[in-house]
Amino acid sequence: MDFVTWTAVFGALLLVMSLSYGWISRSVVPLFGLYLLVGIVCGPWVLNLLNIDIVKYSTIIAHVSEVAMAASLFMTGLKIRMPFRSAGWKMGVLLAGPAMLLTVGGITLAAHYLLGISWPVSLAFAAIVAPTDPVLASLIAINDARDDDSLRLSLSSEAGLNDGTALPLLALALLLFHNGGEISSAELTHWFTLEVLWALVAGVIIGFLLGYATGLMATHFRYSQREFAPSDFIALSLIALSYAIALAFGASGFLAAFAAGIGLRSAELKVQRHFPDEDEKENGPALPAETMVNPHQRHGFAETTRVKAIGLIVGDALSFGDTVERLFAAALIIILGITLAQHWQPDGLLIAALLFIVIRPAAVYAVTGWTSTPRHQRIALCWLGIRGIGSLNYIAYAWTHGMRGDEANYMMDCALTLVVASVIVHGISVNPLMALRRRIMQ
Numbered sequence: 154m155d156f157v158t159w160t161a162v163f164g165a166l167l168l169v170m171s172l173s174y175g176w177i178s179r180s181v182v183p184l185f186g187l188y189l190l191v192g193i194v195c196g197p198w199v200l201n202l203l204n205i206d207i208v209k210y211s212t213i214i215a216h217v218s219e220v221a222m223a224a225s226l227f228m229t230g231l232k233i234r235m236p237f238r239s240a241g242w243k244m245g246v247l248l249a250g251p252a253m254l255l256t257v258g259g260i261t262l263a264a265h266y267l268l269g270i271s272w273p274v275s276l277a278f279a280a281i282v283a284p285t286d287p288v289l290a291s292l293i294a295i296n297d298a299r300d301d302d303s304l305r306l307s308l309s310s311e312a313g314l315n316d317g318t319a320l321p322l323l324a325l326a327l328l329l330f331h332n333g334g335e336i337s338s339a340e341l342t343h344w345f346t347l348e349v350l351w352a353l354v355a356g357v358i359i360g361f362l363l364g365y366a367t368g369l370m371a372t373h374f375r376y377s378q379r380e381f382a383p384s385d386f387i388a389l390s391l392i393a394l395s396y397a398i399a400l401a402f403g404a405s406g407f408l409a410a411f412a413a414g415i416g417l418r419s420a421e422l423k424v425q426r427h428f429p430d431e432d433e434k435e436n437g438p439a440l441p442a443e444t445m446v447n448p449h450q451r452h453g454f455a456e457t458t459r460v461k462a463i464g465l466i467v468g469d470a471l472s473f474g475d476t477v478e479r480l481f482a483a484a485l486i487i488i489l490g491i492t493l494a495q496h497w498q499p500d501g502l503l504i505a506a507l508l509f510i511v512i513r514p515a516a517v518y519a520v521t522g523w524t525s526t527p528r529h530q531r532i533a534l535c536w537l538g539i540r541g542i543g544s545l546n547y548i549a550y551a552w553t554h555g556m557r558g559d560e561a562n563y564m565m566d567c568a569l570t571l572v573v574a575s576v577i578v579h580g581i582s583v584n585p586l587m588a589l590r591r592r593i594m595q
Contacts, residue, residue: 166191170483183580184539185289188483189573192490206399207492207545208552208565214488215549218542219416222316223396225288225334225542227388228474229313230364230414231467233398234422234441240304240526242371245310247520248285248534253318255516256508258284263507268567270560273334277551278564279325280569282508284319286541287411288482291575293583297471298418298441304530308537316407316543317356317417321348323547327554330561352405359402360395360409364416367391368463370457372424388470391417417470421463423425428459443468451568477560485542486576493573498563501570508571509578513538529593533586540575544568 170184183192195202207214235241260279270278285308294309295302325344336344371387391413399409421442442464477522514535520532548565 154372160594162195167483173371182320183583185482185486185576186252186580188486189576191492194490195487196249197492197494203491205488205491207488207548207569208493208496208562211552212550215484215546215553217481218485218549219406221288221395221478221485221542222407222546223392224474224477224481226313226316226407226411227286227307227392227395228471228478229294230411230416231418231470231474232298232300233309233313233415234296234418235301235306241306242310244303244307244521244524244526244534245314245365247524248307248311248517249314249318251520252513252516253283253315255519256513257319257322259512259516260504260508263504263512264564267503268563269294270564271334273326273329274556274560274564276329277323277556278504278568280319280323280326281544281547281551281565281568282504282540284315284540284543284547285312285538286543287316287407288478288485288543289539289541289580293539293587299444303526304533304537307534313411314408316411317353317405319547320405320407320550321352321545323551324348327551327556330556337410340398346557347403351403353408354404355402355414356399356405356408359399359404360412361416361419363395363398364407364413364418365420366392366416368417368420368466369423371466372420372459372463375466376457376459379457384466384469388473391470392474421467424459424463441467443471475505482542485545489545489569489573489576493569496566496569498566498570500563501567502574504567505571505574505578509536509538509575529590533590537579537583538588539583540572544572 170187192203194200197204207268233241257276257279260283261272261275264275264278265272267368268275293305294312295305300306314515321344325348328340328344332340367387367390371384391411395413396406399406426441442460446461446464446468514532515540517535518531526534547570551561552565
């Protein structure tokens with residue numbers, strides 16, 4: 154296919170998906186499942202129009218998925234408008250911390266003893282498939298800053314934080330792989346100091362301060378200059394700068410992008426506290442600033458306020474980030490469907506069944522047992538751990554960092570098969586499960 158044909162097919166696909174969105178939203182198969190189906194149909198198994206090897210083009214896939222994840226994590230952080238002491242944050246830390254470690258441990262054991270692969274490759278496999286995907290988790294994450302559903306908040310904070318656990322474990326697996334399965338105490342200390350402590354703490358600090366400072370400065374400039382041009386570039390700059398600066402300092406770029414979104418939201422909260430509008434003082438707690446302005450009337454404000462300024466900035470960031478997120482997610486899921494023909498491995502379905510039905514539920518239920526979370530919500534958290542684009546990024550990361558060979562290829566095939574199973578199984582089950590939960594809560 155030449156460039157013009159590619160362009161025509163891509164445009165036709167976007168048009169069909171846009172016009173049929175109402176039907177798609179009511180169908181059993183979710184939007185991401187249809188993207189996957191499109192990729193399978195266009196790939197070698199059916200029409201053989203496209204042939205993309207995700208491993209062969211691992212460098213490109215790594216960069217594209219990095220952009221998608223950074224944008225999605227920034228969006229997730231920006232939508233979370235709750236204090237750090239809230240139950241949603243606490244549950245997210247439990248899911249991304251202890252539950253993630255237990256999940257990785259369970260998958261590592263299963264991969265080693267059931268698939269017969271070495272411990273380093275088993276650990277890499279576990280780190281690749283254990284995290285809840287921040288991009289596809291949009292199916293079950295919070296919709297906007299007004300969403301106070303505790304289940305959605307917990308899954309959103311988990312998706313934002315779990316790269317801080319999984320990526321260091323993948324780095325440890327690579328270290329073990331290159332050292333023949335052995336590691337010295339000095340190397341272990343170096344890994345823990347730099348890949349865990351420094352990467353996590355520095356990533357969060359860099360991202361949060363950048364988002365917070367940018368939000369306050371942009372609000373001041375827009376208010377003092379009475380200028381309200383579209384703020385798309387502010388969102389793009391925060392995503393790019395937080396990720397790049399964090400990586401330049403050896404910190405976690407994904408955590409930095411997530412923290413940048415939280416920082417920008419924190420700037421909005423500070424502006425509202427210090428410069429509330431008169432109607433806010435009378436009506437109690439303020440709504441998110443972006444809900445209080447009309448972006449289509451940005452030049453028609455009767456009276457300019459700082460809250461309106463930050464509201465336009467946040468609203469433009471959400472709009473831009475949502476477009477980028479959906480565009481990259483569609484492209485990568487279609488690529489996953491295309492490449493499945495070359496990397497299909499039925500053994501991955503065995504681990505998928507264990508992960509979905511046994512390992513994650515056991516890990517989540519164990520770490521949430523002492524909390525006051527209702528039983529039905531704990532069960533939902535056990536199941537709703539969708540895998541997706543983050544796993545693709547980790548596969549490309551492992552390949553580009555030297556995890557090669559027959560055993561590594563077999564592991565990556567199993568991982569890709571597991572991700573496809575998660576996109577289908579979790580995607581189909583989300584709406585019925587959430588509907589059942591709503592009935593239980595009524």
